[in-house]
Amino acid sequence: MPLRPVSPVPAGILCVIGGAEDRTGSRVVLREFVRLAGGDGCRIAVVATASSLGEEILDAYDVVFRELGAGDVLRLRPESRTDANDPALAARIGDADAVFMTGGNQLKLTQVVDGTAFGEAVRAAYLRGALVGGTSAGASAVSEHMIAFGDELDTPRQGVTASAAGLGLLPDVIVDQHFSQRNRYGRLLSLVARSPRLLGIGIDEDTAAVVRGGHLLEVTGAGCVIVVDGSSAVSDAHMAELGAPLLVSGVLVHTLPAGARFDLTTRRLVDFHEENLAHQIASRPPEDDDT
Amino acid sequence: MPLRPVSPVPAGILCVIGGAEDRTGSRVVLREFVRLAGGDGCRIAVVATASSLGEEILDAYDVVFRELGAGDVLRLRPESRTDANDPALAARIGDADAVFMTGGNQLKLTQVVDGTAFGEAVRAAYLRGALVGGTSAGASAVSEHMIAFGDELDTPRQGVTASAAGLGLLPDVIVDQHFSQRNRYGRLLSLVARSPRLLGIGIDEDTAAVVRGGHLLEVTGAGCVIVVDGSSAVSDAHMAELGAPLLVSGVLVHTLPAGARFDLTTRRLVDFHEENLAHQIASRPPEDDDT
Numbered sequence: 001m002p003l004r005p006v007s008p009v010p011a012g013i014l015c016v017i018g019g020a021e022d023r024t025g026s027r028v029v030l031r032e033f034v035r036l037a038g039g040d041g042c043r044i045a046v047v048a049t050a051s052s053l054g055e056e057i058l059d060a061y062d063v064v065f066r067e068l069g070a071g072d073v074l075r076l077r078p079e080s081r082t083d084a085n086d087p088a089l090a091a092r093i094g095d096a097d098a099v100f101m102t103g104g105n106q107l108k109l110t111q112v113v114d115g116t117a118f119g120e121a122v123r124a125a126y127l128r129g130a131l132v133g134g135t136s137a138g139a140s141a142v143s144e145h146m147i148a149f150g151d152e153l154d155t156p157r158q159g160v161t162a163s164a165a166g167l168g169l170l171p172d173v174i175v176d177q178h179f180s181q182r183n184r185y186g187r188l189l190s191l192v193a194r195s196p197r198l199l200g201i202g203i204d205e206d207t208a209a210v211v212r213g214g215h216l217l218e219v220t221g222a223g224c225v226i227v228v229d230g231s232s233a234v235s236d237a238h239m240a241e242l243g244a245p246l247l248v249s250g251v252l253v254h255t256l257p258a259g260a261r262f263d264l265t266t267r268r269l270v271d272f273h274e275e276n277l278a279h280q281i282a283s284r285p286p287e288d289d290d291t
Numbered sequence: 292m293p294l295r296p297v298s299p300v301p302a303g304i305l306c307v308i309g310g311a312e313d314r315t316g317s318r319v320v321l322r323e324f325v326r327l328a329g330g331d332g333c334r335i336a337v338v339a340t341a342s343s344l345g346e347e348i349l350d351a352y353d354v355v356f357r358e359l360g361a362g363d364v365l366r367l368r369p370e371s372r373t374d375a376n377d378p379a380l381a382a383r384i385g386d387a388d389a390v391f392m393t394g395g396n397q398l399k400l401t402q403v404v405d406g407t408a409f410g411e412a413v414r415a416a417y418l419r420g421a422l423v424g425g426t427s428a429g430a431s432a433v434s435e436h437m438i439a440f441g442d443e444l445d446t447p448r449q450g451v452t453a454s455a456a457g458l459g460l461l462p463d464v465i466v467d468q469h470f471s472q473r474n475r476y477g478r479l480l481s482l483v484a485r486s487p488r489l490l491g492i493g494i495d496e497d498t499a500a501v502v503r504g505g506h507l508l509e510v511t512g513a514g515c516v517i518v519v520d521g522s523s524a525v526s527d528a529h530m531a532e533l534g535a536p537l538l539v540s541g542v543l544v545h546t547l548p549a550g551a552r553f554d555l556t557t558r559r560l561v562d563f564h565e566e567n568l569a570h571q572i573a574s575r576p577p578e579d580d581d582t
Binding site (some may be wrong): 153154155156179180181182183185186189204222223224226234236240244245246247248249250251252253254255256257258260269 | 444445446447470471472473474476477480495513514515517525527531535536537538539540541542543544545546547548549551559560
């Protein structure tokens, strides 16, 4: 199934993090984020709208990004659509090398910024070549269709998971986070059953899906990215009663650890040959920062 | 992939329950168990070896099975292989219409009874036409390859889930239980990645997989049976380091609510036509008790 690209094809990179990324130890995921942003001296805009912690969470990322080499950290926290439509605030995104959206409540993030000058500035930054990323709520918000909230630790059920419009940087995808740790298979399966065009992407904690060119996904970090492809499945999601367990037959699942690459357009592993997997995973050279 | 049947083809029915089945309310799953055992007046052998509760758990099932129509409940609790090789104890299985294995510790159950006179009597009962079932630990024990223990709430990882020989009533299958409620996707995915011939069957709480003729599965109860088919997947499970997240690409997943039927041999839904699914689920006549 062809993926409908953001038009034009984005020059930027997405770094979609499953939450609970290490901020004090080896910091593999955030180190990669800074590297992708350009490394030493880069300028990172941190958007803390989703978080209820406010200055505290801005302080935390300010410290860790500078420790990892960032030259400047812009602290941004629009709290209303009025704030988010302030041209001066939106302009601050203009020369950032990267935008990083914190965790918290993804509905608050999108309700404040989606469709505002600030939201458009984030999108423009991505299209012109900036790195755009987020963790937890900030990860969910990157896709066109966003999981708003929904039951965990349950079998797939009709209508118990709510979605909303996300920032639309990843079309044809729906992102879930804290994936294995909070048992979100059921809710992601229920969403792809209902919308089989959407590719479900569940990201584990301390793990990132790095997406280049709008479609080529590579995994970094401690866990897996779990891809849930319902495009060939059959389901009763169009008629099951509210709350009923769903029939969803024939969903393809891919669990992808660090180093694995997956094409969101073809919905297949990239460069995969069973006989040389070890070689691939162990010795694949790092990508250029600026592709 | 052809399923290797128990030879000869079993005349009995398996009723494999995902644990935490309702024992005080509508008791859908246990009511179905009694119906499949022959209904009013049937004779059910309850095997409590897995449980640490002993007489207490025997009392509980004694009461509920009699309330649901059983005419006789045999209370069996071999606690050692010496007990389990006692011909008199094994003979008590001989005229039971059904054998029901309680929850608890599946390794205790198989370590005490598998390969003993008692274990062979359970197998013989199944082959001659008895209903054999179990819940939780008693469910895991029916398959040839049994999950012994393993991490929950985690991504699939190398070598963190241990298996052992089960009672072997379901060949080519590996059963997990409390499935969605305890987030066991990761561990079941890791096992089918390692043994792609085995079909993974995850059973939700208060839900049963009823298997006729050794291969035709039908679901009853409140949740889903989740089938995990890794026969076409590729994986690094033959070489990943201990504890590392696994690459497993192309696993087919089926979530099956009450009424759905699945053939374990062909690994496909049975009688499924998208256009008449509602009709099938809503109005399929009950099966005969004695098929």
